[in-house]
Amino acid sequence: MKKLLNTVYVTTEGAALHKDGETLVAEVDGAEKTRVPLHMLASVVAFGPVQVTPALIATCAERGVTLVLMARNGRFQARIEGPVSGNxxxxxxxxxxxxxxxxxxxxxxxxxxxxxxxxxxxxxxxxxxxxxxxxxxxxxxxxxxxxxxxxxxxxxxxxxxxxxxxxxxxxxxxxxxxxxxxxxxxxxxxxxxxxxxxxxxxxxxxxxxxxxxxxxxxxxxxxxxxxxxxxxxxxxxxxxxxxxxxxxxxxxxxxxxxxxxxxxxxxxxxxxxxxxxxxxxxxxxxxxxxxxxxxxxxxxxxxxxxxxxxxxxxxxxxxxxxxxxxxxxxxxxxxxxxxxxxxx
Incomplete structure (x- = not known):
């Protein structure tokens, strides 16, 4: 049985996401709130104005971690992913x-x-x-x-x-x-x-x-x-x-x-x-x-x-x-x- 893939939801407006080695780090007002190993992630879903560094975007695309941007009300805005695989x-x-x-x-x-x-x-x-x-x-x-x-x-x-x-x-x-x-x-x-x-x-x-x-x-x-x-x-x-x-x-x-x-x-x-x-x-x-x-x-x-x-x-x-x-x-x-x- 395949493991259930994990998703990180970021709901705090003004939060900042960046990469630290092999880890995704979330900060609010400069204070670290959480960190998650990238190998455990399938996707990251951010609501409202959330900052994402270019280095994290590039690493997520390379690792097959999808980054999804939503409006405050949950409406889909954008999806960032690397090369799409498929048969x-x-x-x-x-x-x-x-x-x-x-x-x-x-x-x-x-x-x-x-x-x-x-x-x-x-x-x-x-x-x-x-x-x-x-x-x-x-x-x-x-x-x-x-x-x-x-x-x-x-x-x-x-x-x-x-x-x-x-x-x-x-x-x-x-x-x-x-x-x-x-x-x-x-x-x-x-x-x-x-x-x-x-x-x-x-x-x-x-x-x-x-x-x-x-x-x-x-x-x-x-x-x-x-x-x-x-x-x-x-x-x-x-x-x-x-x-x-x-x-x-x-x-x-x-x-x-x-x-x-x-x-x-x-x-x-x-x-x-x-x-x-x-x-x-x-x-x-x-x-x-x-x-x-x-x-x-x-x-x-x-x-x-x-x-x-x-x-x-x-x-x-x-x-x-x-x-x-x-x-x-x-x-x-x-x-x-x-x-x-x-x-x-």
């Missing part, structure tokens, strides 16, 4: 299959919808007795409708556009009942609808931040196995968009990012005061809240689950790498189909 034959097959992606799209959509439904069913099992009857009825109705969508995806001879439509319908159902999964007493943390670029309320700000972290991990997973993260199957190609990374993360959005967001809010680790509204209407996490989320994110990635296809236990953080490997094996013809990751 040219694998990528050529990826490009060919992108022209006829029906079966891969079907697998991804099945994994995403099934995992969204599993999150709702878990909430009904854990808290159904405490919910209002109307909330339980709405969640049950969404589960029933999503079960029909799963059968349609699995058994009907749908086109790619029809499968994308089914995936979109399931997402609409899921987010329509998402507020019933929130148990926080803070009115500011209630859910109304999905908003992004910018997020317009606290829950959307939290989800967008977690989705950004998940996208980074999925992109790294694609590159680690030699796939091109820009050429996807479910997501259409668009300049500057990591379509394959977005494909890969669809299976993990609900069980990894959404459930973590709900846990942080429902356990009152995040409250209304942990978010701030900007003049333009965007809502952002405070610096302390970002640190809370990043700590919880790293802890969640260490939790182990049984992989349904490999029948081995693996930490959450390694699952994107395993799925990228399985996709690469399918493209090479080693396995007949891409097996989605089902959470239970």
């Amino acid at each position: 040219v034959l694998l990528r050529r097959e990826q490009y060919r299959r992108a022209d006829t992606p029906e079966e891969i799209v079907r697998s991804i959509a099945l994994g995403k919808v099934s995992n969204q439904r599993a999150v709702i069913r878990r909430a009904l099992r854990d808290y159904g007795d405490e919910m209002a009857p109307a909330a339980c009825a709405a969640l049950e109705a969404a589960c029933d409708r999503m079960a029909l969508i799963l059968r349609r995806l699995q058994f009907s001879d749908s086109t790619v556009d029809e499968m994308r439509g089914s995936e979109g319908e399931a997402a609409t159902l899921y987010f329509a009942v998402f507020d019933h999964l929130i148990r926080s007493p803070d009115a500011e943390l209630r859910w109304s609808a999905r908003s992004r670029r910018p997020p317009l309320d606290s829950m959307n700000a939290l989800l967008s931040f977690l989705y950004t972290l998940l996208t980074h991990d999925c992109r790294s997973a694609c590159e680690a196995v030699g796939l091109d993260p820009a050429v996807g199957f479910l997501h259409r190609d668009r300049p500057g968009r990591p379509s394959l990374a977005l494909d890969l993360m669809e299976e993990f959005r609900a069980p990894l990012a959404d459930r973590l967001a709900l846990s942080l809010v429902n356990r009152r680790q995040l409250r209304a005061a942990d978010f701030r509204k900007m003049d333009g209407g965007a809502v952002l996490l405070t610096d302390d809240a970002r640190r809370t989320v990043l700590t919880a994110w790293q802890e969640r990635k260490r939790e182990e689950r049984q992989h349904p296809f490999l029948q081995e236990k693996a930490p959450f953080g390694l699952v994107p790498y395993l799925q990228a490997q399985l996709l690469a094996r399918h493209l090479r013809g080693d396995i007949d189909a891409y097996p989605p990751w089902f959470w239970s």
Whole structure:
């Protein structure tokens, strides 16, 4: 089993990163805060204005350590990496299959919808007795409708556009009942609808931040196995968009990012005061809240689950790498189909 690769998150504005021998050193106001051996790192993610020395950038590129720069709100800004490695034959097959992606799209959509439904069913099992009857009825109705969508995806001879439509319908159902999964007493943390670029309320700000972290991990997973993260199957190609990374993360959005967001809010680790509204209407996490989320994110990635296809236990953080490997094996013809990751 491959070791889980490590990521350093730098959230303190004005922090300075530099190289000291074979070590990354982080300083704030001239005082050293931490140091990490470079051989232990897969990537460094910096939020807001953080200084990085040219020597550290060059060493990270040489060692295969990716440096990612994010805005204060977690929006992706830049990615610095060295020469990209990859199997040219694998990528050529990826490009060919992108022209006829029906079966891969079907697998991804099945994994995403099934995992969204599993999150709702878990909430009904854990808290159904405490919910209002109307909330339980709405969640049950969404589960029933999503079960029909799963059968349609699995058994009907749908086109790619029809499968994308089914995936979109399931997402609409899921987010329509998402507020019933929130148990926080803070009115500011209630859910109304999905908003992004910018997020317009606290829950959307939290989800967008977690989705950004998940996208980074999925992109790294694609590159680690030699796939091109820009050429996807479910997501259409668009300049500057990591379509394959977005494909890969669809299976993990609900069980990894959404459930973590709900846990942080429902356990009152995040409250209304942990978010701030900007003049333009965007809502952002405070610096302390970002640190809370990043700590919880790293802890969640260490939790182990049984992989349904490999029948081995693996930490959450390694699952994107395993799925990228399985996709690469399918493209090479080693396995007949891409097996989605089902959470239970």
